[in-house]
Amino acid sequence: MIAEADQTGTAGAMPGVVRRVAVLTHTGRDEAIKASSRLISGLSAAGIVCLLPAADITNLGLGTSHPGVEVLPEADPVVGLGGTAAGIELIVVLGGDGTILRGAEWVVAADIPLLGVNLGHVGFLAEAESSEIDLIVETVVNRGYRVEERSTIDVRILDGDHLMWSSFAINEVTIEKAARERMLELMVEIDGRPLSRWSCDGVLVSTPTGSTAYAFSAGGPVIWPGVDAMLVVPLSAHALFARPMVLSPRSTVLIEMLDGMAPEAVVWCDGRRSTILRRGMRVEVVQGRHRLRLARLSEAPFTDRLVHKFGLRVEGWRGAAQLRHQAARDALAAAGTVPGSPDPSRAGRGTGRSDDQADDQADDQADGLADRRADGQDQ
Numbered sequence: 001m002i003a004e005a006d007q008t009g010t011a012g013a014m015p016g017v018v019r020r021v022a023v024l025t026h027t028g029r030d031e032a033i034k035a036s037s038r039l040i041s042g043l044s045a046a047g048i049v050c051l052l053p054a055a056d057i058t059n060l061g062l063g064t065s066h067p068g069v070e071v072l073p074e075a076d077p078v079v080g081l082g083g084t085a086a087g088i089e090l091i092v093v094l095g096g097d098g099t100i101l102r103g104a105e106w107v108v109a110a111d112i113p114l115l116g117v118n119l120g121h122v123g124f125l126a127e128a129e130s131s132e133i134d135l136i137v138e139t140v141v142n143r144g145y146r147v148e149e150r151s152t153i154d155v156r157i158l159d160g161d162h163l164m165w166s167s168f169a170i171n172e173v174t175i176e177k178a179a180r181e182r183m184l185e186l187m188v189e190i191d192g193r194p195l196s197r198w199s200c201d202g203v204l205v206s207t208p209t210g211s212t213a214y215a216f217s218a219g220g221p222v223i224w225p226g227v228d229a230m231l232v233v234p235l236s237a238h239a240l241f242a243r244p245m246v247l248s249p250r251s252t253v254l255i256e257m258l259d260g261m262a263p264e265a266v267v268w269c270d271g272r273r274s275t276i277l278r279r280g281m282r283v284e285v286v287q288g289r290h291r292l293r294l295a296r297l298s299e300a301p302f303t304d305r306l307v308h309k310f311g312l313r314v315e316g317w318r319g320a321a322q323l324r325h326q327a328a329r330d331a332l333a334a335a336g337t338v339p340g341s342p343d344p345s346r347a348g349r350g351t352g353r354s355d356d357q358a359d360d361q362a363d364d365q366a367d368g369l370a371d372r373r374a375d376g377q378d379q
Helices: 030-045 054-059 097-110 130-142 302-310 316-334 355-378
Strands: 002-004 020-025 049-052 069-071 088-095 114-118 146-159 162-169 172-177 184-190 193-200 202-206 230-235 245-247 253-257 264-269 273-278 282-296
Touching (some): 020 054, 088 130, 097 282, 146 264, 146 273, 162 273, 162 282, 193 230, 202 253
Parallel strands (some): 049 069
Antiparallel strands (some): 146 162, 202 230, 230 245
């Protein structure tokens, strides 16, 4: 779901109302520190107050008396910023997906949009790169971003009728082995009906957003963010039926830990929050009450993001070979040697070769040139 951000700029703000933007930085990276400092300077110059965790203020060398900077209290991993979120219009997170997931913990319950700036590897949750800080400042000042809503999942652990633990996830909840040498015995139910019993390394339940994370590595399908669904993926299950399954967003997934070799397992939410699961306990997963709101600078389709983030060769391996051969042919032509061209000294005489043989020779010469160039680049 896409929603328009408030388009009124700073000039259109009500008199006396101070705009506030939270900034969260992976301060372990020099690139992130430099980008964050530029962002804060740009926003402060536009009269926007930047709220940062106390540790980030220290690591950035700003000091609590720095103009335009205030301390943002540390948030609870489950309830988020709580009352301290009042008046914050946006959080900008500079780092990889791990840092962005930390920022999401803070704001998802408060419905505050999150703008991710990628300083990691793939960065599927990120919207911009660190080189685009000036554009980010301009967009935030003018409120020119759009907001895309992503579904979440809520997780409860039950022991009989007793609630033992609860949390949420942006990407996925996983049930994993606590001991490497012991498989888990898990019974999976969907909407109150038993589906299958698996001896396995674990099971994960993912959102569409998480389908490009752990679920992708476990062999699950990529689900477009606009698809309202949940994904169940068994992890290395020793079973004849152990396929990834796409479920209705209204489904309830119940996973019970049965008696088996392993006495306990570990439940992880987004790889950040965890608890122990023991025999007889059940994990209940439903679609979340809150939705993650991601700020977007452009309307790039998810297909383009997928191709860019994974570096996909849209022409395929056959197309790549054709492009390589054509480039080599062009290089030979530029050098005055055209593969397969007739020898003027043999004009009027038969070559004894078919056109296909001439093409094969041309391809061989093109391949040889391409290989020599590749070897030269490798050295």
